[in-house]
Amino acid sequence: MPAIEVTSLSKTFRTKRKAAGLGASLRSLVRPEFRTIEAVRGLSFEMEPGELLGFIGPNGAGKSTTIKILTGILFPSGGEAKVLGYVPWKQRRQLAYHIGTVFGQRPQLWYHLPAIDTLTLFGKIYELDDRQTKRRIAELAEAFEIEDLLETPVRKLSLGQRMRCEVAASLLHKPKLLLLDEPSIGLDVVAKQHIRDAIRTMAAQENVGVLLTSHDAGDLEALCKRVIIINHGQIVYQDKVSALKRSFLTSKLVEVRYAQQVGADFRIAGTETLKVAKERYGVKLRFDARITPVGKVMAALSAAGTLVDITISDPPLEEVIAAIYQKAENRE
């Protein structure tokens, strides 16, 4: 049985429309105008138990709405969904015992209390006995390296420290599925890395499935095996992360540094020169590896002078995803 099964899921919101100014406010009081926003439009997908699935999309794409329907927070306008065999909006409480949720913008930890107090309360909420709760807190504290933070009021923790405590809290009751909505929002690079490592380790150790929404491609690269990209409430792409890279990361970037100066009009056949450095020792090029083999480019670069340094890289995943969004927009 799949962990998540979604068929033709849709959600529309009705919002009031009002032009600027007091006059319009008064008019809208007498005769309000509404418009319908389709946040999710006929979404269908499946997720296997223990899978690490990324849900990527720009702001307003429908990622959070989908996660909120899957946790039973929102009622859908149409379609069907089953999470661990439960219909979330009908069996919300039964489902809640088996899933963990983290909303990056909605801390679950009590702000004025140390995290240990919220964790203990969560133990009661999930009906664990006190010994079980204590043992589990110790396990999680070690995995997330939060032993020293547990007794500090949450308001005094840094955002990164707090998020580690948040994710730890969501795992207290050993859920089978973790739904993470923008877990790395607002974190710096080091804190992001820290939290990704901890999630990856725990998911592997306890065979927890992870559905993660983010608009940060780094989360996807670090954590997920498969990706669903949504925009305007619809799926625009779904495949393995490796396949996404293979089919879209066709161009390579090369940065070379020579022992002697090169000409300002430096050219290598089959490549595009992006930049020649001002002092004319360094050059940046791009080429399509399917048309011009890497070996051929290397040989030509080597023949052009004495190489001091060379780096070949893929363009960042952000660019790839932006290209996919663009393609989807153009189709519409």
Add this chain to the structure above:
Amino acid sequence: MIRELKFLLSLWKTNLAAAMEYRATFITQSLGMILNDGVYFLVWVIFFDRFKDVRGWELADMFIVFGIAASAFGLVGMLFGNAFNLSEIITGGRLDYYLSLPRPTLLHALASRVVPSGFGDFLYGFISYAASGQFTWDGLARFVLAVLLAAAVFTAFLIIVQSLTFWMGTGGTFTMLAINAMLTFALYPITLFNQAARVVLFLVVPAAFMGAVPAGFVKAFSWSTLGLMTLAAAGFLAAAILLFHLGLRRYESGSAIQTEV
């Protein structure tokens, strides 16, 4: 039932711990409220000193009515502090937190906050009853029961009014109006109102169940009054729970940043 009670106890303990993080604020607010209630009541003392009675309603009655209303108001703040800002919780999308945990949403939301001044109100109510000159021990037992039932009606009324937020989109001002109406009408001598107005006080703004009816019960036991109060509490609570859950289907969440304090 026992499971939910155990959960509520843990939640209240956590609430109290959170309130105690700012011990000085907690104590000042509680004591401040006792003083505040005392000064407010002074107006009635001066009033009855001048007029002695209003259609049979005397200062002693005012002490009891005020005592019940203050204790019931305080009790709601102590145990279900979020009953006063359910509307904001709905519009701010803060129900997400309660909906993602395996507990009854409404109960969990209401009991997740303690209003420190509630302790002051609660205590003042007992002082007011003791000062009424009609104190007896069995009267005290009736007072406690009356406060519990009045608090239930008040909580239900707050839920009903604020559940309308699901349909109206906002409800802050409306909530303030409703709270003020309930308290004002509960504290006015019921003998002032005619039959039509009394229907409103029993059914629309059920202030009679937070003032005159329980006060009568404290003064003299009567099965019919107890039955009426219990029926009102059960009826209003059932309506409140039903309305809240109907509204929940229309809940739109939101993306405002929130914290659980």
